[in-house]
Amino acid sequence: MIDFEAVTITYPEAARPALRDVNLHVPEGEMCLVVGGTGVGKSTLLGAINGLVPHFTGGTLRGRVTVDGLDTRTHPPREMAGTVGMVVQDPEHGFVTDTVEEELAYCMEQFAVPAAVMRKRVEETLDLLGIADLRRRSVRTLSGGQQQRVAIAAALTNQPRVLVLDEPTSALDPAAAEDVLAALSRLVHDLGVTVVLAEHRLERVVEFADMVVLIDADRRVTSGEPQTMMQRSSVAPPVVRLGQLAGWSPLPLSVRDARRRSTELRQQLGDAPLRVEPSGAPAVAIDARRIVVRYGAVVAVSGLDLTVHAGEVLALMGRNGSGKSSLMWAMQGAGSRSSGSVRLAGDGIDPAELEPSQARARVGLVPQSPGDLLYLSQVDAECALADLESEQPAGSCRGILDQIVPGIDGAAHPRDLSEGQRLALVLAVQLCPRPTVIMLDEPTRGLDEFAKKRLARLIGRLATDAKAIMIATHDVEFVASVADRVVVLAGGEIVADGPTPDVVVASPIFAPQVAKVLHPLHWLTVDQISNALGVVTP
Amino acid sequence: MTERLARSVHPVAWWLWALGMATAVSRTTNVLTLLALAASVCVVVAVRRSDAPWAQGFGFYLRLGLAIIAIRVVFRMLLGGQYGATTLFILPQLQLPEAAAGIRIGGPVTLEGLLAALYDGVRLAVLLLCLGAANMLADPKRLLKSLPSALHELGVAVTVSLMVAPQLIESARRIRRARRLRGAEGRVKGIVGGVMIPVLEDALDRSLVLAAAMDSRGYGRSASQPRRARTITSALVIAGVAGIAVGTYGMLDGTTPRLLGVPMLVTGCLVAIVGFRLAGRRIQRSVYRPDPWLLPEWSIVGCGVGAAAAMFAASSVDPGNLYPSLQPLRWPNLGVLPALAALIGVLPAVLAPPSPVDRTAEVSRDLTTPDTELVQARVHR
Numbered sequence: 001m002i003d004f005e006a007v008t009i010t011y012p013e014a015a016r017p018a019l020r021d022v023n024l025h026v027p028e029g030e031m032c033l034v035v036g037g038t039g040v041g042k043s044t045l046l047g048a049i050n051g052l053v054p055h056f057t058g059g060t061l062r063g064r065v066t067v068d069g070l071d072t073r074t075h076p077p078r079e080m081a082g083t084v085g086m087v088v089q090d091p092e093h094g095f096v097t098d099t100v101e102e103e104l105a106y107c108m109e110q111f112a113v114p115a116a117v118m119r120k121r122v123e124e125t126l127d128l129l130g131i132a133d134l135r136r137r138s139v140r141t142l143s144g145g146q147q148q149r150v151a152i153a154a155a156l157t158n159q160p161r162v163l164v165l166d167e168p169t170s171a172l173d174p175a176a177a178e179d180v181l182a183a184l185s186r187l188v189h190d191l192g193v194t195v196v197l198a199e200h201r202l203e204r205v206v207e208f209a210d211m212v213v214l215i216d217a218d219r220r221v222t223s224g225e226p227q228t229m230m231q232r233s234s235v236a237p238p239v240v241r242l243g244q245l246a247g248w249s250p251l252p253l254s255v256r257d258a259r260r261r262s263t264e265l266r267q268q269l270g271d272a273p274l275r276v277e278p279s280g281a282p283a284v285a286i287d288a289r290r291i292v293v294r295y296g297a298v299v300a301v302s303g304l305d306l307t308v309h310a311g312e313v314l315a316l317m318g319r320n321g322s323g324k325s326s327l328m329w330a331m332q333g334a335g336s337r338s339s340g341s342v343r344l345a346g347d348g349i350d351p352a353e354l355e356p357s358q359a360r361a362r363v364g365l366v367p368q369s370p371g372d373l374l375y376l377s378q379v380d381a382e383c384a385l386a387d388l389e390s391e392q393p394a395g396s397c398r399g400i401l402d403q404i405v406p407g408i409d410g411a412a413h414p415r416d417l418s419e420g421q422r423l424a425l426v427l428a429v430q431l432c433p434r435p436t437v438i439m440l441d442e443p444t445r446g447l448d449e450f451a452k453k454r455l456a457r458l459i460g461r462l463a464t465d466a467k468a469i470m471i472a473t474h475d476v477e478f479v480a481s482v483a484d485r486v487v488v489l490a491g492g493e494i495v496a497d498g499p500t501p502d503v504v505v506a507s508p509i510f511a512p513q514v515a516k517v518l519h520p521l522h523w524l525t526v527d528q529i530s531n532a533l534g535v536v537t538p
Numbered sequence: 539m540t541e542r543l544a545r546s547v548h549p550v551a552w553w554l555w556a557l558g559m560a561t562a563v564s565r566t567t568n569v570l571t572l573l574a575l576a577a578s579v580c581v582v583v584a585v586r587r588s589d590a591p592w593a594q595g596f597g598f599y600l601r602l603g604l605a606i607i608a609i610r611v612v613f614r615m616l617l618g619g620q621y622g623a624t625t626l627f628i629l630p631q632l633q634l635p636e637a638a639a640g641i642r643i644g645g646p647v648t649l650e651g652l653l654a655a656l657y658d659g660v661r662l663a664v665l666l667l668c669l670g671a672a673n674m675l676a677d678p679k680r681l682l683k684s685l686p687s688a689l690h691e692l693g694v695a696v697t698v699s700l701m702v703a704p705q706l707i708e709s710a711r712r713i714r715r716a717r718r719l720r721g722a723e724g725r726v727k728g729i730v731g732g733v734m735i736p737v738l739e740d741a742l743d744r745s746l747v748l749a750a751a752m753d754s755r756g757y758g759r760s761a762s763q764p765r766r767a768r769t770i771t772s773a774l775v776i777a778g779v780a781g782i783a784v785g786t787y788g789m790l791d792g793t794t795p796r797l798l799g800v801p802m803l804v805t806g807c808l809v810a811i812v813g814f815r816l817a818g819r820r821i822q823r824s825v826y827r828p829d830p831w832l833l834p835e836w837s838i839v840g841c842g843v844g845a846a847a848a849m850f851a852a853s854s855v856d857p858g859n860l861y862p863s864l865q866p867l868r869w870p871n872l873g874v875l876p877a878l879a880a881l882i883g884v885l886p887a888v889l890a891p892p893s894p895v896d897r898t899a900e901v902s903r904d905l906t907t908p909d910t911e912l913v914q915a916r917v918h919r
């Protein structure tokens with residue numbers, strides 16, 4: 001269905017090709033998963049399928065890409081639209097019309113599909129993705145999962161043979177991600193659509209894949225069966241790592257496969273050792289009482305109490321819109337707070353009463369889109385400004401940055417950094433005034449596995465430094481690897497609060513893969529198990 | 539007779555009706571006639587508007603109309619141009635230097651002058667009301683959809699740009715709040731650099747994503763035309779639009795030669811239609827759920843045209859009644875033909891099918907971040 005023949009893609013002014021000598025064949029009706037670290041060219045590969053690369057992005061393409069017999073050299077993306085449906089990474093930015101129904105019809109209108117046929121296909125597609133009740137809604141008032149499904153439906157109505165998606169679940173909470181993946185797997189199974197998707201959250205998608213395309217750090221592209229490719233891949237979901245550790249063959253890709261083989265391992269391991277509770281009462285770092293955040297008639301946070309201790313890593317979880325971000329912004333003082341009080345350790349002062357420059361010296365918050373905090377044109381200039389703002393000696397921000405991610409070019413524009421590097425820069429800026437409480441809003445979005453590991457190590461170091469750390473996230477695997485305590489929010493209220501193993505192991509949604517495989521044991525990560533077994537992992 | 543189901547009327551029909559009413563309004567300064575026509579428009583809007591968000595602003599047009607009348611009267615009182623014998627009161631007059639000899643500020647205020655200002659103001663306000671009614675009754679976005687296919691790209695550009703403003707406000711709010719996290723606030727320099735640059739970068743990023751998405755969904759698929767054909771069609775379209783403009787002027791201004799009125803308008807329309815047809819011939823696209831043009835649409839347009847025609851007839855039968863004399867002062871009467879015009883104008887209230895009620899309009903949005911505060915506020919309003 002999709003063929004790459006000796007394809008080399010070079011962007012203008014790039015020192016080396018973004019992709020070199022790619023030979024790839026994706027058969028019809030396969031779910032194909034593209035795997036690789038940040039910035040290795042996954043998006044370039046996806047864009048080349050419908051000709052956005054190089055027709056839209058610029059650059060040169062050598063070799064040949066054909067989809068269903070159509071050559072992208074002679075067919076620009078708008079002509080390929082009848083064959084390839086494309087879903088961009090952030091669907092909200094790709095919507096052209098206002099209402100769901102019109103969005104679904106847009107592509108067909110361009111192809112002059114008769115009105116009666118359009119009407120029928122829109123109805124069928126609405127039902128196929130289970131969004132019939134949203135038909136008259138404005139696309140901008142939908143939740144993230146709904147928007148993603150509308151974007152998929154809009155790409156499908158013109159009945160393309162190929163559907164291409166760039167990170168369809170990375171912004172979604174676990175439940176919404178499952179909805180989207182279920183819809184995709186139905187397309188592959190029932191309609192024979194060929195689906196190509198790139199995703200960092202391998203643990204969510206790898207079990208659905210029929211084929212894996214691996215782009216390694218040298219930008220070589222290989223493809224094959226998921227089992228064999230995962231064996232070679234430097235990034236792999238926990239269930240695969242567990243399989244490698246335990247020496248299971250063939251490698252399990254789903255929790256179900258792994259669980260069937262895990263009886264022996266569970267007996268060998270026994271339950272996870274109880275965590276050693278620090279002696280004495282831990283020092284309170286920040287204490288919030290009866291916090292209410294209200295936007296018009298909508299109550300985002302409804303009167304909850306939360307205490308975070310020094311040296312503690314607290315994960316806030318819950319579906320999109322459960323009030324995680326609102327709570328953190330309200331506690332930092334920069335967001336709105338309708339009522340309630342916040343007291344910081346020591347002087348018991350409320351950060352909302354401090355000047356913003358003083359508040360950030362006590363509580364540092366890294367927002368969901370960290371780029372919002374950056375506006376200078378050089379990394380060094382941002383660092384220098386941060387030193388000035390935080391009244392720290394020159395070079396301290398750069399020093400922190402080098403500790404987090406060494407070797408970022410000081411003359412680079414912050415926009416040109418990778419997601420992980422940009423997050424590191426913002427983190428360094430916010431850590432510069434040495435706050436005692438650090439809040440991170442969705443820090444793992446767009447990070448690959450290595451960047452996440454680095455972030456986890458940094459958070460560990462900060463906790464050892466007796467900082468209190470709050471992380472709002474959907475990433476269950478990340479939570480399992482860093483958090484001491486998990487608070488689950490729903491509808492602005494706390495529905496669960498406790499040590500990480502106690503909260504997540506029993507949860508069908510928030511349990512990491514290792515916990516699901518070894519249930520009811522309290523193991524959370526592959527690293528814990530390899531330590532327990534005395535195996536040294538790379 | 540078959541049951542009349544609720545459906546939305548073709549937006550062009552409402553616009554043509556409203557333009558007909560506006561034409562009728564423009565033919566008179568008789569306050570009674572104007573009020574009768576305004577009442578017709580208000581009744582139709584009250585009965586036939588839908589519950590969509592764009593149909594909720596009629597009060598705004600009413601208030602704007604009143605403001606126009608007030609401004610017109612006050613300016614006339616302050617800035618001379620007074621005539622007539624019936625002086626009501628005398629305002630203190632401002633002594634201006636020689637150079638401004640022609641201008642008088644203050645001085646005597648006459649009844650005739652005030653009434654002339656009032657008549658003019660009411661006419662302007664009712665004209666505005668007609669346009670407001672068209673906006674209330676017809677979804678402006680659907681009107682864009684019924685543009686000739688040659689203008690489709692223009693329609694998309696307008697739709698997209700309508701979405702940009704709220705997006706800019708949203709990202710400006712988000713970034714301004716994020717600035718607090720860096721401790722900077724209030725300084726003008728910081729606001730320019732710290733808010734404007736990220737907002738503009740954000741807008742640029744978004745528009746690139748949108749452009750890529752539109753490209754990969756077939757936007758602009760239509761084959762390009764040869765240069766000659768393009769020149770001919772654009773010449774035809776421009777000539778047609780010019781003809782329409784001149785014709786409209788001729789029709790609205792009773793003093794121009796007859797030839798510049800209706801005949802010019804019709805010719806202009808024909809030329810423009812041929813131009814658009816030629817331009818649209820090569821563009822292949824279709825419209826999802828096109829609004830049908832059926833008997834109710836014809837009758838709505840007919841009512842607008844009828845109201846205008848009745849006023850034209852009145853101006854040849856009884857011109858004195860349409861422009862009530864101010865010197866000597868005469869009490870305005872409501873003539874038979876103008877009353878008929880108002881009656882014809884109100885007919886769409888029963889001729890048009892009822893507008894559909896949207897039962898799925900209730901809105902709930904997940905609050906992904908506090909930034910959605912603004913979205914919420916918009917939705918609730």
